Amino acid sequence: MHVGKGMRSAALVSRHGPTCRRVAQSLGAAGVSVRTSQFPSELPLDGIGDVIALLVDLDVSPGEEPAVLVSEARRGYPDVPLMATAGVDARTRLLDALCEADVNHVIPKRGALTLPRGGMPVLGSLEGPDEHDLFAAVRRLLDGPESPGVTPYLLSGAPVHEVSVRSSEDKDRALDNIISFGESMGLTGEKLRRVELAAEELLMNALYDAPRNADGRARNAELDRRQPIALGADETVHMRYGCDGQTLAVAVADPFGSLSKKAVTDRLRKVRDGIPKPNAGVAGAGLGLVMTYSVANQLIFAVSPGRLTEVTAVLHVGGSNRAAQERGTAVHFYVASTGERNGGW
Amino acid sequence: MSSSGLRSVGRAAIVSRHPSTLKHVAQSVAVANLSSRQAIGPSFLPRSAPGEFELVLLDLDIDPQTAPPDLCVQVGAACKDTPIVVLAGINARHRLVQALAHPDVVGIVPKIGAWSESATVEAKLEGPDEQALGLALRRRIERAVQPVGPAPYLLAGTQLEERLIGSSADKEETLAAILADAARFGLSDEKVRRIETAADELMLNAVYDAPRDERGNPLHANADRRTPVTLAAQAQVRARWGCDGSTFVISVADRFGALDRATVSTHVQRLLDARSPRLGRGTATGGAGLGLVLTYSAANQLSLQIARGRFCEATAALHVAGSNRAAVARGSALHIFDY
Numbered sequence: 001m002h003v004g005k006g007m008r009s010a011a012l013v014s015r016h017g018p019t020c021r022r023v024a025q026s027l028g029a030a031g032v033s034v035r036t037s038q039f040p041s042e043l044p045l046d047g048i049g050d051v052i053a054l055l056v057d058l059d060v061s062p063g064e065e066p067a068v069l070v071s072e073a074r075r076g077y078p079d080v081p082l083m084a085t086a087g088v089d090a091r092t093r094l095l096d097a098l099c100e101a102d103v104n105h106v107i108p109k110r111g112a113l114t115l116p117r118g119g120m121p122v123l124g125s126l127e128g129p130d131e132h133d134l135f136a137a138v139r140r141l142l143d144g145p146e147s148p149g150v151t152p153y154l155l156s157g158a159p160v161h162e163v164s165v166r167s168s169e170d171k172d173r174a175l176d177n178i179i180s181f182g183e184s185m186g187l188t189g190e191k192l193r194r195v196e197l198a199a200e201e202l203l204m205n206a207l208y209d210a211p212r213n214a215d216g217r218a219r220n221a222e223l224d225r226r227q228p229i230a231l232g233a234d235e236t237v238h239m240r241y242g243c244d245g246q247t248l249a250v251a252v253a254d255p256f257g258s259l260s261k262k263a264v265t266d267r268l269r270k271v272r273d274g275i276p277k278p279n280a281g282v283a284g285a286g287l288g289l290v291m292t293y294s295v296a297n298q299l300i301f302a303v304s305p306g307r308l309t310e311v312t313a314v315l316h317v318g319g320s321n322r323a324a325q326e327r328g329t330a331v332h333f334y335v336a337s338t339g340e341r342n343g344g345w
Numbered sequence: 346m347s348s349s350g351l352r353s354v355g356r357a358a359i360v361s362r363h364p365s366t367l368k369h370v371a372q373s374v375a376v377a378n379l380s381s382r383q384a385i386g387p388s389f390l391p392r393s394a395p396g397e398f399e400l401v402l403l404d405l406d407i408d409p410q411t412a413p414p415d416l417c418v419q420v421g422a423a424c425k426d427t428p429i430v431v432l433a434g435i436n437a438r439h440r441l442v443q444a445l446a447h448p449d450v451v452g453i454v455p456k457i458g459a460w461s462e463s464a465t466v467e468a469k470l471e472g473p474d475e476q477a478l479g480l481a482l483r484r485r486i487e488r489a490v491q492p493v494g495p496a497p498y499l500l501a502g503t504q505l506e507e508r509l510i511g512s513s514a515d516k517e518e519t520l521a522a523i524l525a526d527a528a529r530f531g532l533s534d535e536k537v538r539r540i541e542t543a544a545d546e547l548m549l550n551a552v553y554d555a556p557r558d559e560r561g562n563p564l565h566a567n568a569d570r571r572t573p574v575t576l577a578a579q580a581q582v583r584a585r586w587g588c589d590g591s592t593f594v595i596s597v598a599d600r601f602g603a604l605d606r607a608t609v610s611t612h613v614q615r616l617l618d619a620r621s622p623r624l625g626r627g628t629a630t631g632g633a634g635l636g637l638v639l640t641y642s643a644a645n646q647l648s649l650q651i652a653r654g655r656f657c658e659a660t661a662a663l664h665v666a667g668s669n670r671a672a673v674a675r676g677s678a679l680h681i682f683d684y
Contacts, residue, residue: 021531021533022666024530025530025531025532025588025665025666026590028588029587029589030590031504130591130666131590131591131665132589132590132591135503135591136500139500148502151501152502154501155476155497155498155500155501156497156503157496157497158501159378184375185375185376186368186374186375187372243375243376244376244476244479244480245372245373245474245475245477245478245479245480246474246475246476317475318372318475
């Protein structure tokens with residue numbers, strides 16, 4: 001397929017039919033055409049217009065290290081946002097891609113995590129990445145890393161609620177609000193627990209990990225999480241949440257913009273490498289992020305360094321909780337500039 | 346700390362006794378910000394005056410042996426003049442359409458998997474799609490006074506296309522544009538065919554069946570669909586569509602609002618005939634509501650927003666995520682917003 005000059009396009013590396021179809025569908029709906037190659041070495045180097053993303057299906061070579069596949073694909077596309085999807089050994093390989101390679105977006109394929117523990121899916125049993133998730137990710141890539149809250153992840157017109165938080169007391173009240181909201185949505189048991197856990201961890205991060213001194217050093221990160229704190233008047237944290245019946249999303253934005261991808265991936269490695277035993281109330285272990293990753297279906301980080309961090313957790317609440325958890329977790333980073341500082345999480 | 350309130354805007358009565366269905370419905374009702382009162386059968390509903398409940402959600406599976414209109418009569422006896430939305434998993438396709446014979450029924454909703462002949466009884470009793478039902482209930486409560494278009498069915502920020510149709514030639518061009526978009530999204534042939542059916546029939550209906558003269562008589566309803574027609578400037582049809590990767594939605598609005606619930610009900614009940622509605626078409630003259638039946642069959646949700654004498658907007662939402670087979674197995678819901 002030839003893509004005209006000036007037309008937005010994406011390059012896809014995949015030889016898995018359902019993945020190619022789903023990616024073309026999601027990106028096409030976002031106004032982006034897709035040029036597909038079967039292997040990284042076959043990616044076209046010119047004539048594909050304005051490339052907005054490079055998407056690599058790690059299943060093209062399940063025996064190859066994700067970092068190797070990604071770097072090979074990267075060669076002709078040095079500055080393009082890189083996405084990875086996988087179905088075979090998806091959780092580990094996607095985390096590898098996120099933590100060890102230059103990948104800012106990882107999306108598991110549907111069906112990747114539904115086999116019995118220890119089972120390995122064959123490509124034929126896999127579907128591609130979730131169309132809604134991929135569509136929302138690409139739309140946001142096009143719109144920039146602003147602070148849209150939860151709306152990109154919900155049906156248009158779904159009511160969105162907002163709570164302002166400046167202290168640990170506010171945080172408890174905000175948490176009560178979202179739990180009541182979840183209950184009013186008919187959520188119970190594990191579904192409600194997932195919502196509570198995600199919201200609490202996002203708020204804790206914004207209150208304790210994100211705040212910085214004038215010299216950019218973490219202000220509250222070493223504090224015991226049980227110790228009450230209060231933020232300044234111009235440091236208000238905003239929590240927004242909503243539900244359209246199938247998806248519940250909660251976003252927490254702070255005005256510090258101190259989160260970095262490295263800080264997140266340092267924590268997410270614990271998912272892959274095993275989680276150390278937490279000490280009650282002790283900060284900085286990053287277990288909150290690991291737990292949020294394990295309960296959310298999408299985890300989205302948008303950072304404007306020094307200005308704003310917004311972390312959004314998207315949870316599927318339609319159907320059974322088991323089916324929702326089996327969808328796995330996509331992770332997305334949107335960073336406004338390259339300046340990275342350690343902080344957050 | 347500031348907080349937005351969550352006060353409910355009204356009450357819904359839910360008649361069901363299947364736990365899974367109740368869970369799904371409770372989630373949907375909450376999306377519309379309604380509180381609910383549950384009863385295990387129509388006879389357990391509290392006697393209520395019109396308006397006391399915004400609507401009743403009736404699960405036909407509470408008594409698969411009783412004719413759906415009879416169950417609706419029982420609901421009507423307790424909740425007089427209250428809109429009823431019926432749900433079904435057992436023999437759903439047939440029983441939902443049968444329920445439309447009752448004048449208070451304004452919505453029919455299959456439970457997930459109910460359309461699949463191979464689905465187990467347990468699967469058929471799972472419950473309706475929470476998102477789709479929640480949206481329909483939200484629309485019913487919001488009572489929009491203008492055509493809402495495809496946006497509510499799509500993720501926020503989804504780009505919409507729009508065309509004004511002033512003639513049958515414009516209709517053909519618009520259909521071509523919709524199909525070009527579907528092709529650009531890489532949809533399979535079966536999915537494109539469903540979209541084509543829905544879009545074509547909705548636009549045919551708006552161009553040929555909807556237009557009325559000053560006295561309210563149909564202008565083109567008896568014309569052969571191959572006969573070119575041109576609409577007056579104030580009678581132009583507005584078509585909008587969009588796709589968020591998972592759902593393809595087409596809305597077509599005319600400026601006559603000539604359709605009503607009873608007519609829709611009569612047309613859709615043609616599905617109860619053993620013959621395919623296509624077999625009865627016979628000639629190229631449409632009318633007779635066949636387009637409505639075909640669109641209902643092709644779509645996963647068909648919503649008709651009618652403001653009598655002002656406009657009628659038909660919106661068809663089609664699932665295009667995953668396989669076409671899975672999308673078709675989700676069944677077809679119908680909602681009539683007639684006020």
